[in-house]
Amino acid sequence: MRRQLVAGNWKMHGSLEANSSLLQALVAAAPAACDVAVCVPFPYLAQAQQLLAGSSIALGAQDCSMHEQGAFTGEVSAGMLREFGCGYVIVGHSERRSLHGEGDAAVAAKAERALAAGLIPIVCVGETLQQREQEQTEAVIGLQLDAVAHLLGRHAARIVLAYEPVWAIGTGRSASAAQAQQVHAFMRARLGHRGVDAGSVPMLYGGSVKPDNARELFAQPDIDGGLIGGASLKAADFLGIVDAARSH
Ligand code: 13P
Numbered sequence: 001m002r003r004q005l006v007a008g009n010w011k012m013h014g015s016l017e018a019n020s021s022l023l024q025a026l027v028a029a030a031p032a033a034c035d036v037a038v039c040v041p042f043p044y045l046a047q048a049q050q051l052l053a054g055s056s057i058a059l060g061a062q063d064c065s066m067h068e069q070g071a072f073t074g075e076v077s078a079g080m081l082r083e084f085g086c087g088y089v090i091v092g093h094s095e096r097r098s099l100h101g102e103g104d105a106a107v108a109a110k111a112e113r114a115l116a117a118g119l120i121p122i123v124c125v126g127e128t129l130q131q132r133e134q135e136q137t138e139a140v141i142g143l144q145l146d147a148v149a150h151l152l153g154r155h156a157a158r159i160v161l162a163y164e165p166v167w168a169i170g171t172g173r174s175a176s177a178a179q180a181q182q183v184h185a186f187m188r189a190r191l192g193h194r195g196v197d198a199g200s201v202p203m204l205y206g207g208s209v210k211p212d213n214a215r216e217l218f219a220q221p222d223i224d225g226g227l228i229g230g231a232s233l234k235a236a237d238f239l240g241i242v243d244a245a246r247s248h
Contacts, residue, residue: 002199002200002201002202002224003034003035003202003224004034004035004218004224004225004245004246005034005035005036005037005160005202005204005224005225005245006034006035006036006037006225006226006228006238006241006242006245007036007037007038007039007060007088007090007122007160007162007204007225007226007227007228007232008037008038008039008228008232008233008238009039009062009090009093009206009227009228009229009232010038010039010040010041010062010232010233011041011062011095011229012041013041013233014040014041014044014233016044016047019040019044019047019048019051020047020051021235022233022234022235023038023048023051023052023057024051025235025239026038026055026057026235026238026239027051027052027055027057029235029239029242030055030056031056031057031239031242031243031246032056032246033246034225034242034245034246035058035225036056036057036058036242037057037058037059037060037087037088038052038057038058038059038060038232039059039060039061039062039088039089039090039122040059040060040061040062041062042061042062042076045059045061045081045084045085045086046084049084049085052085058087058088059084059085059086059087059088060086060087060088060089060090060122061076061081061086061088061089061090062089062090062093063076063089063090063091063093063096063110064076064077064078064081064089064091064110064113064114064117064119065077065078065110065113066106066109066110066112066113067113068113068116077113077117078110078113078114078116078117078119079117081114081117081119082117082118082119086119087119087120088119088120088121088122088160089110089114089119089120089121089122090121090122090124090162090227091107091110091111091114091121091122091123091124092104092107092110092111092123092124092125092144093124093164094124094126094164094166094169095169097124098166104143104144104146104147104148105147107123107144107147107148108147108148108150108151111123111148111151111159112151115151115155115158115159120158120159120160121159121160122160122161122162122204122227123148123159123160123161123162124161124162124163124164124206124227125141125144125145125161125162125163125164125187126141126144126163126164126165126166126169126207127140127141127165127166127167128166128167129166129167132165132167137183138183138186138190141163141183141186141187141190142186142190145161145187145190145191145194146190146194149191149194149195149196152191152194152196152201153194153195153196156196156197156198156200156201157197157200157201157202159201160201160202160203160204161187161201161202161203161204162203162204162205162206162227163180163183163184163187163203163204163205163206164205164206164207164227165179165183165207167207168206168207168208169206169207169208169229170208170229170230171207171208172208173208174207174208174209174210174213174217175205175207177213177216177217177219177220177223180205180217180220180223181220181221181222181223184203184205184220184222184223185221185222187203187222188201188203188222202224202225203222203223203224204223204224204225204226204227205217205223205225205226205227206226206227206228206229208230209226209227209228209231209241210231210237210241211231211236211237211240211241211243211244214226214240214241214244214245215244218244218245225245226241226245228241
């Protein structure tokens, strides 16, 4: 049985004051029936670690270096994230792929570093609108998955995949539940062909998930929760989405 996970990706949002009220509201609600995580900007890890202490909400970051340590100005290692209580780290988000030129090999190297440091990498995959319109969705996602298949072969239950169609991120235009399910089913089949125990791999959907569409998305057989951007910044919305997950 795969447990559902709802993870918030705050992206570059937040302030000490705003984080404090958001995290206090989440902790007070004490979500328990599904796994919940918040992936915060690096400078706020210590604050979030402190505010989440003793709660069931896990802490995560939004990226890590592909290197263990060394002369990499501006980079943050997976080991450092672990020291601040992180359980998760997002790697290969489409904003990192498109704005920072991260390719599949870099994403795989980051996921490997995360695993070595004892973190669960949340590996993002997804197609652009142009790729979807040109019917390249499966080809694109297939290659993105192949890059991490060797890691999934060894750690199927210790890596989370997130399908985030680029055209659905921050646009208010979510994939329909049927579209998302179709890609998730393809992902499981593809990994199965690569020798991965695909039924054990948690797979999230991300892209304009809101309280009013979460239930239908999470009800799909191959969708195990969500990676939430904008709606993770408002306690009521995020808790509404968590609620949709826990009811399965
Ligand atoms: P939105 O929920 O704001 O569309 O963002 C999704 C996302 O990119 C999460 O990683």
